[in-house]
Amino acid sequence: xxxxxxxxxxxxxxxQSVTISCTGTSSDVGGYNYVSWYQxxxxxxxxxxxxxxxxxxxxVPDRFSGSKSGNTASLTISGLQAEDEADYYCCSYxxxxxxxxxxxxxxxxxxx
Amino acid sequence: QVQLQESGPGLVKPxxxxxxxxxxxxxxxxxxxxxxxWIRQPAGKGLEWIGRIYTSGSTNYNPSLKSRVTISVDTSKxxxxxxLSSVTAADTAVYYCAGYSYGYDYWGQGTLxxxxx
Numbered sequence: 001x002x003x004x005x006x007x008x009x010x011x012x013x014x015x016q017s018v019t020i021s022c023t024g025t026s027s028d029v030g031g032y033n034y035v036s037w038y039q040x041x042x043x044x045x046x047x048x049x050x051x052x053x054x055x056x057x058x059x060v061p062d063r064f065s066g067s068k069s070g071n072t073a074s075l076t077i078s079g080l081q082a083e084d085e086a087d088y089y090c091c092s093y094x095x096x097x098x099x100x101x102x103x104x105x106x107x108x109x110x111x112x
Numbered sequence: 113q114v115q116l117q118e119s120g121p122g123l124v125k126p127x128x129x130x131x132x133x134x135x136x137x138x139x140x141x142x143x144x145x146x147x148x149x150w151i152r153q154p155a156g157k158g159l160e161w162i163g164r165i166y167t168s169g170s171t172n173y174n175p176s177l178k179s180r181v182t183i184s185v186d187t188s189k190x191x192x193x194x195x196l197s198s199v200t201a202a203d204t205a206v207y208y209c210a211g212y213s214y215g216y217d218y219w220g221q222g223t224l225x226x227x228x229x
Contacts (some may be wrong), residue, residue, distance in 0.1 A: 046159065046219060055214070057217060100174055103158055
């Protein structure tokens with residue numbers, strides 16, 4: 001059982017928007033602004049899409065955005081494209097001397 | 113551009129110690145802005161954070177694995193390593209090394225380690 005809770009799957013049609021939630025506690029998501037999101041295609045290593053809740057690394061399209069409210073973080077993908085179909089994982093800092101870093105169980109995004 | 117590459121045995125017997133090395137190229141592992149980590153992923157499952165090391169040598173481990181894990185760094189070789197003792201079939205996974213600056217922005221390609229006799 002993963003420390004952070006994500007929906008197992010979400011879907012959307014090309015051009016639509018989808019939001020993936022990531023629910024933790026006040027000891028991880030709610031306690032720190034160190035939430036990141038990763039995209040993973042089959043057989044590939046994860047790729048950083050969002051860090052520090054809402055910041056985008058260079059090269060990540062602005063269709064990807066992140067936010068947080070209380071103990072829940074969210075990743076929104078707008079203008080869905082076929083290549084966005086992948087697994088998405090959230091990750092949160094949970095304290096150096098407690099749990100370190102924790103991941104969500106992952107969400108499978110299907111582009112219909 | 114920093115690149116990471118995992119290396120080590122792909123097959124480990126139960127009760128033995130899993131040992132992996134991550135070689136960092138394209139930059140110095142001693143760069144003060146990075147934490148170096150190990151993350152694993154069992155087949156068809158999610159990511160699990162194993163632990164991290166700073167170039168000062170300070171470490172943090174997943175509490176569920178802490179009693180069996182050691183992460184070390186060799187700055188002269190630009191490498192960091194993972195040792196996981198007393199392995200069982202539940203430790204079978206793809207093991208990734210990764211670098212954290214602002215998020216885990218650098219990842220190795222991953223290496224499959226199977227625990228089987």
